[in-house]
Amino acid sequence: MLRPINEGEFVKKYDLEIGKVSFYKNYLIIEVAEGISFNHEKAKQLSRLTELHFGNQPFGYISNRINSYSLEPMDYLKIKEILPNIKAFAVVAYNNFQKASVRIENMFYQDGIVTFEQIEEAVKWIKDKLK
Template sequence: MPEFINEEELVKRYNLEIGKVFFFENYLIIEVAEGICFDHNKAIELSKLTNVHFEGRPFGYISHRINSYSLEPTDYMKIKEVFPNLKAFAAVVYNRFQATSVKIENMFFQDGITTFEDLETARSWIKEQLI
């Protein structure tokens, strides 16, 4: 179990082809697997789980970018149709390349992705957004 996971807060953990997904009461943390291309189809797969866990309630999404993977920035233009109840989106980045990637992603996602350098700060921010 990753050290950032508090067993009492964790609702469900999935080990999927796209990576590890940790569901909490009103947010999720995803660690996309090394080398994956996270595109619209993979987001649709993930949305099936968000629909089950959040049941239409607003939720937060934390992309914990510990692995190197690619994504389709233009797919962010469709994010509201895939995740209609997404209220807050955070990315935890660990280098300048990742930070630059998020800046590019923000050109396509009108609600914005907030960048953090550590997971705990991102979790605190997500929880504040969901109050």
Template sequence: MSDPIKNDKLIKQYDLELGKVFFYENYLIIEVAEGVCFDYQKAKTLSLLTNLHFGDRSFGYISHRINSYSLEATDYMKIKDVFPNIKAFAAVTYNESQKTSIRIENMFYQEGIVSFENIKDAIKWVIEKLKNDSNT
């Protein structure tokens, strides 16, 4: 398969207090800023942008964890309220601590977060998952 990052056109990039968000046609990549506590309120802020870019279309969410930050795992129980059209949730992790965090987050997010060791594999999986969901 060809390189998804090179083939997918970046539609819009936002540099926000909570981090950088990159919007592509059917998915976003978020790089939460160093030291931020990503919680329900920050997710609501991000949802304004997802609504703007995706409307009521299905989309994929990729958390590219290049920085160290905290999050409120229990807020994952409300994620479908904030992002009702999310169909694929991937996280790119780079160490054991981040992998452990994903296991804990999955205890609260029933749909499941799939962990990857690089951004390319995460993008490929999200694109494939969105394609498969649209075929069903």
């Protein structure tokens, strides 16, 4: 995983069945594992870690899509229930297929997902949104 922008903000990294999750001061970066079906139940696993690291504080969520995996777009309707403190949601997409997928996901996630081509851009945007 790339170490974005300011190493002083890095808190902890987890290698889980669902993938790698790196926690920073007020945001996380997730790299979902190859072939995983990321759904409501898997998001609940992640929510336990966000509660541990962020408590009730707002945080940013960056999905670094370096692997191929499937999503349940309808589960985005429940994301506020699972991760209620997300203030900003970014995806780093590396090809046109991923960008098209995010457009579909945006139909289900009311707060909007912003797409970037580089992790550093996503981190900068997240930090700006959390100010």
